[in-house]
Amino acid sequence: MTSSTPLRIGVMGAHSTGKSLLMRRIEMELHGQGIPVARTGNLGRRAALVPLPKMQHHTLASTTWVIATGIADEIAAWARLEKGPVQVVLADRACWDALAYFRAALEWRQQTAPRAEREALHQLAHAHGRTYDLLLATVLDPDVPVESKHDYDPRYRTLVDRHTHDFLREENIRHVRVTSDPASQELAIEHALQLCMTEAPA
Template sequence: MTSPTPIRIGVMGAHSTGKTLLMRRIEMELRCQGIPVARTGKLGRRAALVSLPKMQHHTVASTTWVIATGIADEIAATARLEDGPVQVVLADRACWDALAYFRAAQEWRRQPAPQADREAPHRLASAHGHTYDLLLATVLDPGLPVEHKHDHDARYRTLVDLHTHDLLREENIRYVRVTSDPASQELVIEHALQLCATQAPA
């Protein structure tokens, strides 16, 4: 018998804007409520392990790898846990995220890829990108510090933020903006919890 489809919540946005922390907090709250949840992530670190270019050096190949791997992780996350089927999947870097990073990299290098090459990762993201029940997009606060692990280029980081929100508007995707204001983050967490409490499969 096929298990009910879990709630899918994705997050995207420029690096060091609180994406992972936000997902960890939602995960912690869901677990406290006894809701089985799985969280995906660490795509950037795994891409580096296989020597794929990152950040402003993103290519069509690296972008396709990140999108495909993220989708595979989300699908795998729906597997049964010991205490029952997963009811919520939290995607730390929704599939649209890699596409925004790629577009930002092209603008940063001032070297746009051929249209045919640009279309391939877009088709892949588009095929999966409309399955999120809730999509969150962080808003860059230039005043916040950048984590040491990130290759920090202020211009590229700004471009990622720009392309993140432009892409979602172009695709006519409903999403929730999350600023660095703690009140904004609390509202988003509460929104996610209410969604999961009312719509997560039993």
């Protein structure tokens, strides 16, 4: 592994709100600045291959898998040295994200989870999530159309958005809100670049 821990930038938010696009743009900008970067992602697709429940059908097991796998991916991203040390890791779905999806799934199904299970998930995410150097949280814009190939339940998508921002507020987690406004997205990218150019380990 590298001698210095890389910067970690995570993103969370409802599906099809621009999370992956935002991470790809930041990745391209960092490459352009000559900053070695690694990006994680595709957790939803990989969970479906296991297979595990997704979206409004999320369970304790699927949520645990998403959190643990995401953490493992981030660690592996900066431990790979075949192309040289990585200075920045971009987590496309920060570990907190799975908690919002799980909470939204429970509300969508009108169910509750035992307190011990909820606390176990929170502790798993907290141990890793508290060390993000920058956390971006996308905001759902209901007026932005979703591609027809995505058969999303609109009510669940709205619940994920609400639980995402409720959770961040309840836990007092520092983050940058990113709306569908291009100016908001550009500002978030600039924020990430400034952080990486001044704080990334040499």
